[in-house]
Amino acid sequence: MNRILSLFCLFVILGGTLVFGADNIGTIAQRTGLDRDLIGLISVEIEGTTLALTFIYVNERTLASRISPLLRQQILPHLEANAIVVWVSADADMSFSPNELVFRQQGRQPFSPDREDWATAPPEPWKIRAQEAAAGLLIMGARIDPTLPFWIEFRGQTTVIELEDPVLVYAEPLDYPVVAPQHVPIDLGMEDLALAEAFGITGEEIALLLGIDSRLVRTLFIGPAEEQLQIVLIHLAEQVREAHLGPGLFAQFERYIGRASIMVLAFSRTGANFSPWNFWASQGGRNYLLFAIARFTELTPGFIRPARDGRIEAGEMAAGIIILYRWIDPSLPFTVNYHTEKVEFLPLD
Numbered sequence: 001m002n003r004i005l006s007l008f009c010l011f012v013i014l015g016g017t018l019v020f021g022a023d024n025i026g027t028i029a030q031r032t033g034l035d036r037d038l039i040g041l042i043s044v045e046i047e048g049t050t051l052a053l054t055f056i057y058v059n060e061r062t063l064a065s066r067i068s069p070l071l072r073q074q075i076l077p078h079l080e081a082n083a084i085v086v087w088v089s090a091d092a093d094m095s096f097s098p099n100e101l102v103f104r105q106q107g108r109q110p111f112s113p114d115r116e117d118w119a120t121a122p123p124e125p126w127k128i129r130a131q132e133a134a135a136g137l138l139i140m141g142a143r144i145d146p147t148l149p150f151w152i153e154f155r156g157q158t159t160v161i162e163l164e165d166p167v168l169v170y171a172e173p174l175d176y177p178v179v180a181p182q183h184v185p186i187d188l189g190m191e192d193l194a195l196a197e198a199f200g201i202t203g204e205e206i207a208l209l210l211g212i213d214s215r216l217v218r219t220l221f222i223g224p225a226e227e228q229l230q231i232v233l234i235h236l237a238e239q240v241r242e243a244h245l246g247p248g249l250f251a252q253f254e255r256y257i258g259r260a261s262i263m264v265l266a267f268s269r270t271g272a273n274f275s276p277w278n279f280w281a282s283q284g285g286r287n288y289l290l291f292a293i294a295r296f297t298e299l300t301p302g303f304i305r306p307a308r309d310g311r312i313e314a315g316e317m318a319a320g321i322i323i324l325y326r327w328i329d330p331s332l333p334f335t336v337n338y339h340t341e342k343v344e345f346l347p348l349d
Contacts (some may be wrong), residue, residue, distance in 0.1 A: 028054070033065035040152055040159035049092040049129070055152055056085040057161055058137070060289055075137060078119050082140045084161075088126060089133040093126040098136065103143070105150040113145055206232055212243045218343035220337070222272070229272035229312065232265040233336055235345050236321070238346050252299055253321055260324040262336055263299070267317040274318060275310040276303060282342075283334035288327045297321040 029036045040055035056062060058075050072089050075083065088096050098121070104110045115124060121136030128134055149162040207214040216237055222229040234240065236257045253263060266274050276296055281288045290296070296304050303320035312318055328334045337344045 019304045032067070035061055035065075035164070037162060037164045040161050041285065042152065042154050042157045042159050044155050044157050046094065046155070049090055049094050051088065051090045051094065051096065053159075054085075054087040054089075055156060055159065055161065057146070057163065058083040058085060059146075059163075064289075072110060074120065078137060078139060081119075082142070082144060082146055083119065084138050084140060086121075086134060086138055087133055087135045088128055088293060090128045090130065091150040094128050096128050096134065097125045098138075099124070100154060102153040103140065103150060104153065105144055105148060108143065108145070113138055113243055113304065152220075203232070210234075210243045210245065213239050213348060215348060216240065216345055220338055220341050220343060222341060224336060227268070227270055227272050229268050229274055231267060231274075231338060233343060234263040234265075235330070236263055237330065237348060238263045239348065253297075256297070256323065256325075258330075260326075260330045260334075262322040262324065263319070264303075264322060265317060265319050267315075268310060268312050269314060271314040271316075272312055274308065274312045276320060276322070278339050279322055280337045281322075281328055282337065283328050283332060288324070290322065295323050297323065 025036050025039050025041055028034065028041075034056065038057045038059070038061060040057075042053040044051050044053075058079060060079070062075070063072055063079070072253050075085070084103070086098065090096075099114070100110050102110055109233075115121075117139055119137040119139050121138075122134050123170040126134040126136075146161075146163055149160055151158050151160050160283055203217040204214045204220070207217040210217070212234075216235045216239060218233045218235075220231040220233070222228075222231065236253060236259070238245075238258050240257055253261070264276065264279075268274075277290065279290050281290075297320055298304055299319040299321065300317060302317045322336070324334075330345075331347050333344055333346050335344045
């Protein structure tokens with residue numbers, strides 16, 4: 001990570017000036033669009049030089065603020081890793097040793113970060129130049145439980161991070177592979193049903209073919225007839241174990257059964273735009289945006305398309321899994337959305 005703030009493009013923040021003190025959390029929140037509970041500040045004076053440390057907790061709400069595209073790209077791979085940005089500035093040249101930071105939480109062992117704890121950071125000690133800044137991305141992992149308050153100390157000064165919406169963050173990374181072993185073709189137990197012939201059948205008809213409860217299957221039709229995309233969504237509840245699925249496919253998603261995961265089959269007779277990044281979920285008035293690649297598993301190559309304007313060609317199928325574990329409670333109704341279209345999944349009796 002570049003140590004100069006203007007190159008790191010951390011936030012649309014501060015206009016190159018330094019701000020100190022807890023009262024300035026409101027100023028930072030106003031200028032960046034960050035929620036106040038994501039921000040921590042420490043200000044200390046060292047031999048006549050004022051050093052300011054700004055801490056920004058990383059979650060989906062951080063991505064929804066006015067951060068730069070560069071920062072969004074840098075933190076996306078670590079969205080589920082319980083990470084925090086450490087941003088350091090001073091009013092004169094000085095050095096900063098990040099191992100002097102101490103993270104504390106009730107009932108847990110305090111720790112100071114080692115070099116390997118940083119996903120990205122300047123060489124140690126950090127060289128801070130006057131009116132510039134250095135920044136690093138620290139992975140706290142399971143050492144901090146983000147559903148509870150935690151404190152950060154530096155040379156006798158302390159700030160606290162107490163998240164108001166901890167349902168969106170996690171103490172440990174997801175225990176899933178990002179990309180499952182791929183296999184083509186996908187065997188849905190419909191070997192005699194060509195893809196073109198399958199286009200247009202309803203979720204109820206697909207459920208009947210698979211031998212599963214129709215409440216587990218939903219279908220979306222996106223776009224005009226001349227370029228229509230069909231998306232089949234299958235809730236991987238326990239009842240899916242009884243479905244007429246090929247053993248190869250079942251082996252790929254068995255570990256996701258019962259964990260609020262959705263299998264996605266997307267195809268088009270004519271060709272159509274498709275990207276899994278356009279999915280989002282909602283439950284109980286809360287929306288969950290799929291910013292992290294760890295929320296997807298590929299079942300066919302290229303399902304995780306890099307762009308939001310990806311495309312499926314005529315006769316092509318894209319298949320993968322959306323992982324909603326720790327977000328969605330499958331015992332309650334929830335919706336899966338694609339752009340502005342949505343389907344609702346109801347709990348099974």
